[in-house]
Amino acid sequence: MNYWLIKSEPNTYSWDDLVKLGKDHWDGVRNYQARNNMKAMKPGDLxxxxxxxxxxxxxxxxxxxxxxxxxPTTDDDRWVVVDFVPKEKLKKPVTLDDIKAVPELSEMVLVKNSRLSVQPVKKEEFDKIIAMSEA
Structure with missing residues (x-):
């Protein structure tokens, strides 16, 4: 299993939107690195x-x-989507400032390249953020 981070502006598409739909495709990605990350995703990845x-x-x-x-939002065959389903809302949000304050997360793509909309996350980073949301 691989781990990722997907970013969206909440006024455009929020966590609640995904929950309401139950399943939806992640569209509108127009960055080659983000697209390549989506191409690497497999069902069951988190x-x-x-x-x-x-x-x-x-x-x-x-x-x-x-x-x-x-x-499906473009005829340009360079761009792809994957489907996502909501799994769990975090007990409390973990802010970017919270993440930046933790030395073990200093090498996260989110910290190093915060503009990338679809990015890989190491298992240890994923687990740490989940633990932070439960503290």
């Missing part, structure tokens, strides 16, 4: 759901529910 812009916090865990396929 992703930290991150609200960007004003909130800047991890709020939930989503599960990848499909292999990648053509993004």
């Amino acid at each position: 992703a930290l759901f991150y609200h960007s812009v004003k909130e800047k916090s991890v709020v939930g865990i989503a599960e990848c529910a499909s292999e990648f396929y053509q993004d």
Whole structure:
């Protein structure tokens, strides 16, 4: 299993939107590195759901529910989507400032390249953020 972080502006698409839909495709990715990360996802992989812009916090865990396929929002075959289902809302959000304050998380892609919308997360980083949400 692999671990990821997926980012969305909550006023555009929030954790609650995914919960309401129950399953949805992650679309609109127009960055090659983020797209390649989506192509590497497999069903069962887990992703930290991150609200960007004003909130800047991890709020939930989503599960990848499909292999990648053509993004239905464009005819451009370079872009793909994967399906996600909500798995669990975090007990409390973990902010970017919280993450930056933890030395073990200093090498996270989120800290090093905060603009990347779909990024890999190491298992240890994933576990640490979940533990922080429960503290």
